[in-house]
Amino acid sequence: MNAQNAVEARNTVKAFGQGDAQVRALNDVSVEIRKGEFFTLLGPSGCGKTTLLRLIAGFEMPTSGTILLDGQDITYLPPNKRPVNTVFQSYALFPHLTVAQNIAFGLQMLDKPAAEVKSTTEKMLALVKLEAMAGRKTSQLSGGQQQRVALARALAPQPKVLLLDEPLSALDLKLRKEMQIELKRLQTETGITFVFVTHDQEEALTMSDRIGVMSAGKLQQVGTAKDIYTRPVNRFVASFIGETNFLTATTEAGGARLATGDLIEVAGTTPGQRVTVAFRPEQVRLVTAGEAGAIPATITNLVYFGTDTHCHVALNDGTEVVARLQNPSTGDAGLAIGQTLALRFAPGAAQVVED
Amino acid sequence: MSDRAFQVSRLPGFATIAIGVFLALYIPIFTLAAYSFNTNISMSSWGGFSLDWYVKAWNNDQVKDATLRSLIIALWAAVISTAVATLAALGTTRRKAFKGQTFIYVIINQPLMVPEIVTAVALLIFFAQIKVITGYQGLGYLILAHSAFCVPFAYLPIRARLEGMDLSLETAAADLYATPWRTFRHVTLPLLLPGVIAGAMLAFVISLDDVVITEFVKSGGQDTLPTYMLGQLRRQMTPEINAISTALLVLTIALLTAFFLINRQNDKN
Numbered sequence: 064m065n066a067q068n069a070v071e072a073r074n075t076v077k078a079f080g081q082g083d084a085q086v087r088a089l090n091d092v093s094v095e096i097r098k099g100e101f102f103t104l105l106g107p108s109g110c111g112k113t114t115l116l117r118l119i120a121g122f123e124m125p126t127s128g129t130i131l132l133d134g135q136d137i138t139y140l141p142p143n144k145r146p147v148n149t150v151f152q153s154y155a156l157f158p159h160l161t162v163a164q165n166i167a168f169g170l171q172m173l174d175k176p177a178a179e180v181k182s183t184t185e186k187m188l189a190l191v192k193l194e195a196m197a198g199r200k201t202s203q204l205s206g207g208q209q210q211r212v213a214l215a216r217a218l219a220p221q222p223k224v225l226l227l228d229e230p231l232s233a234l235d236l237k238l239r240k241e242m243q244i245e246l247k248r249l250q251t252e253t254g255i256t257f258v259f260v261t262h263d264q265e266e267a268l269t270m271s272d273r274i275g276v277m278s279a280g281k282l283q284q285v286g287t288a289k290d291i292y293t294r295p296v297n298r299f300v301a302s303f304i305g306e307t308n309f310l311t312a313t314t315e316a317g318g319a320r321l322a323t324g325d326l327i328e329v330a331g332t333t334p335g336q337r338v339t340v341a342f343r344p345e346q347v348r349l350v351t352a353g354e355a356g357a358i359p360a361t362i363t364n365l366v367y368f369g370t371d372t373h374c375h376v377a378l379n380d381g382t383e384v385v386a387r388l389q390n391p392s393t394g395d396a397g398l399a400i401g402q403t404l405a406l407r408f409a410p411g412a413a414q415v416v417e418d
Numbered sequence: 419m420s421d422r423a424f425q426v427s428r429l430p431g432f433a434t435i436a437i438g439v440f441l442a443l444y445i446p447i448f449t450l451a452a453y454s455f456n457t458n459i460s461m462s463s464w465g466g467f468s469l470d471w472y473v474k475a476w477n478n479d480q481v482k483d484a485t486l487r488s489l490i491i492a493l494w495a496a497v498i499s500t501a502v503a504t505l506a507a508l509g510t511t512r513r514k515a516f517k518g519q520t521f522i523y524v525i526i527n528q529p530l531m532v533p534e535i536v537t538a539v540a541l542l543i544f545f546a547q548i549k550v551i552t553g554y555q556g557l558g559y560l561i562l563a564h565s566a567f568c569v570p571f572a573y574l575p576i577r578a579r580l581e582g583m584d585l586s587l588e589t590a591a592a593d594l595y596a597t598p599w600r601t602f603r604h605v606t607l608p609l610l611l612p613g614v615i616a617g618a619m620l621a622f623v624i625s626l627d628d629v630v631i632t633e634f635v636k637s638g639g640q641d642t643l644p645t646y647m648l649g650q651l652r653r654q655m656t657p658e659i660n661a662i663s664t665a666l667l668v669l670t671i672a673l674l675t676a677f678f679l680i681n682r683q684n685d686k687n
């Protein structure tokens with residue numbers, strides 16, 4: 064037990080259905096979420112993100128495993144007894160109540176004195192900048208405003224942990240960017256632990272203190288944005304976050320040998336194994352053909368992206384690799400489709416990942 | 419044209435048949451209403467406009483009595499059947515599907531399917547025995563009988579409302595520290611209310627209108643408005659009956675209109 068943890072899941076399994084039709088939405092997930100951090104669960108659709116949140120909120124009980132809140136076992140505690148609040152993807156605002164009444168709901172259910180309910184509600188309205196809307200019905204609000212009401216309603220009872228299930232997915236891009244900043248500000252100001260679910264990697268990278276990458280009911284890797292981007296533990300994480308080139312190779316003393324016969328420098332491998340080598344497009348450098356130690360290649364496509372160009376090249380055995388090159392401020396890079404050249408990597412760029 | 423979808427309204431003779439059906443449905447009702455304003459006692463000759471029959475009906479103590487009794491029974495039946503229907507609707511929608519659920523639906527909707535005359539005879543025999551045992555002769559039997567056959571009418575709009583309700587609202591209430599009871603009290607019930615009102619109004623109208631079961635179950639001197647009217651028809655037909663029918667018709671239309679308005683309000687939200 065670590066006193067620094069706000070939430071801890073230990074070996075949680077959640078299975079739906081029975082027999083052959085059984086789905087393991089969570090398959091032995093263990094995670095520690097620290098007090099006061101902005102923790103993001105990132106993964107593709109159906110990987111079990113919502114299920115993990117629902118276990119923490121208490122809407123669902125795990126098939127096996129334990130959920131701890133502040134070190135207390137809350138696995139079987141009903142949701143209304145957990146100091147945890149949720150911002151639902153659909154917002155789930157009460158349509159028969161006004162904005163202020165929605166925000167006050169949790170405080171009233173906690174039987175707080177009327178004066179406290181009133182002052183906290185006002186504080187929350189100010190926090191999400193909705194003072195002018197206090198008396199409106201929630202159906203009279205825009206999507207972004209409803210989103211803020213949902214946030215204020217969940218923050219008002221000052222939960223130990225705030226759970227957010229893809230809260231921004233219904234918003235358009237501009238509003239989404241604004242709300243990302245807003246959310247981060249609210250988290251810093253309130254100091255409440257946020258557990259944020261998204262399948263948008265950019266959202267995860269820009270907002271989180273730490274990220275847990277999930278796939279197929281399993282937690283693949285937990286770490287800071289930088290950890291996960293620069294040291295992905297497996298092929299799934301490497302491909303899900305950012306763009307990555309994968310090459311199959313066989314390890315030997317000096318590195319890993321590709322099917323083309325070229326050698327790539329990788330660290331910490333035992334010789335004689337078939338491995339997957341991963342590297343990012345921006346870690347590839349293009350040099351003139353024939354340079355010693357560089358891997359010969361031919362340009363197959365060039366895609367212009369403004370600040371940089373994606374240069375698709377084919378190795379001698381036809382394997383495709385993407386290199387990202389910063390565009391020079393004047394003139395052009397002098398590249399053309401069909402041109403032959405060679406690839407080099409920044410030292411330490413290429414690494415072996417698990418499949 | 420072959421690419422146009424089949425439409426009944428394009429069949430030959432559709433308009434003729436439609437108009438015929440409307441006339442068959444509404445001419446008797448309009449005639450009935452019109453003759454309630456007739457000065458003559460006759461049903462076949464028009465003697466000029468008057469409100470005499472309404473005044474007469476209004477001053478008829480038997481009519482007053484029967485009306486009051488009808489309203490009391492309908493009110494109680496609406497309240498009891500709506501309460502039962504609300505619980506039934508919650509029980510059949512707010513839990514996982516269970517074995518025998520179809521059977522439960524059948525039981526709840528039984529009054530819609532069993533011929534009314536069968537229920538009437540069964541209740542007559544059943545209540546006769548209870549009357550002997552308890553000696554109680556009051557309106558309770560009628561109220562109970564009406565409550566029973568009104569349940570499915572109250573149940574349907576309430577269930578429809580519950581099924582259309584966003585379940586995540588109840589989850590959100592639980593998340594915000596509401597106990598199951600307070601979730602029901604502060605979230606489910608307020609959102610269900612339009613359905614409950616609609617159900618109660620439907621039950622009220624159905625009870626107000628009942629003849630067969632009432633005729634069998636009532637004790638002496640417990641005429642409701644419809645059974646009183648039936649009794650009058652057996653003796654002598656006067657436009658007083660027309661006047662009472664018209665008044666009842668107006669009340670029913672008013673209630674049903676309110677029912678539809680409430681439903682439409684629901685759909686908008």
Ligand SMILES: Nc1ncnc2c1ncn2[C@@H]1O[C@H](COP(=O)(O)OP(=O)(O)OP(=O)(O)O)[C@@H](O)[C@H]1O
Binds near residue numbers: 106108
């Ligand atoms: N109540 C349920 N009954 C049966 N299967 C379920 C249930 N809830 C979730 N699942 C299954 O569990 C798996 C994980 O679902 P979950 O909702 O946690 O995914 P998610 O990561 O939140 O996906 P998304 O990004 O699409 O919201 C899915 O395969 C889903 O079909």
Ligand SMILES: [Mg+2]
Binds near residue numbers: 112113114228
């Ligand atoms: Mg989800």
